Amino acid sequence: MSASSPVPDARTRLAAAAVDAFAARGFHGTTTRDISTTAGMSPAALYVHHRSKEELLFELARLGHLRVLDLVRASVAPLSDPVAQLGQLVEDFVRDHAEAHTGARVINYELAALRPEHLAEIRTIRHEIDLVLREVIERGVATGVFTTPDPRMTALAVLSLGIDVARWYREEGRWTPDEVAAHYRLLALRMVGAA
């Protein structure tokens, strides 16, 4: 937070309030009034910034998914060995889903509330994330360092394992995000049959 902007702006406060409300009561159980007043604003304030509750969920989902796409691209970009790439990608993806578990739950479990054209846009970004991982696994299979009868289902399972961390992870639990990330790196490398 910079000295010139000591208080989060209205859009940021609305976004944070929406994540908490959607996580606690689901999209359909949350009103625009809930979000506005939790953000410390007047009941109709959401409409100054978003056309609807659905547009706000879409913005959260779009920005959240683009952030994860950037994250996994950055994980693999500086590396060339598929073993190192897969390990780094899984560590970063899993740590992120543990650290940002509330937001991750919302943008993974509330997608059915999006309008079809918005859902299609989120699915496109998810497909890009999937392709980053699948390309690493397929290159590992091609170069002989990975062995799997179904690279595509294996890629899905590796992401799936990371996504489910957002469901069960809690700060007060047994493990730190780094501990989960390190163990899941090992699990993922075993799943692809790394030598």
Place this chain on the structure above:
Amino acid sequence: MSASSPVPDARTRLAAAAVDAFAARGFHGTTTRDISTTAGMSPAALYVHHRSKEELLFELARLGHLRVLDLVRASVAPLSDPVAQLGQLVEDFVRDHAEAHTGARVINYELAALRPEHLAEIRTIRHEIDLVLREVIERGVATGVFTTPDPRMTALAVLSLGIDVARWYREEGRWTPDEVAAHYRLLALRMVGAA
């Protein structure tokens, strides 16, 4: 369906309507009226059979979790080799989460809506399910057929992988429940470092 009971009874119809409604709009986005009328009954009919919407969710969650606990106990009971036990457990657990994905989503993702004493009861059953798997993994480690630095986190990850199948699986997708179950058996055996 037996000849003497050609139409599901009221409780069964209410349960089926509740699963569909909770899956589509979440617990908080669903009214008791929605459930009753979807079940083809009068708006207040739910209260003839359940004290509240929360009691109905609890019943769905309790029966659903007990069913899965029976399932995983039956998977391992006739076997003694940890490799065979883990393989069978994962196949059965994963196939079930693909086949019954809608109900599994509800009872895994709506638990936060339960009252604390009900949540505690469900957590006890989940812990029993976890123990069945953990006991297999720990015995495999003890007898030297599995190798994992953290049997407990590995058990959590194996169940987590199966639970997430309920999030993504759809009948119109690429794979049958049997195909997912067979591949996940392999993945789980690799996760525990099966020889």
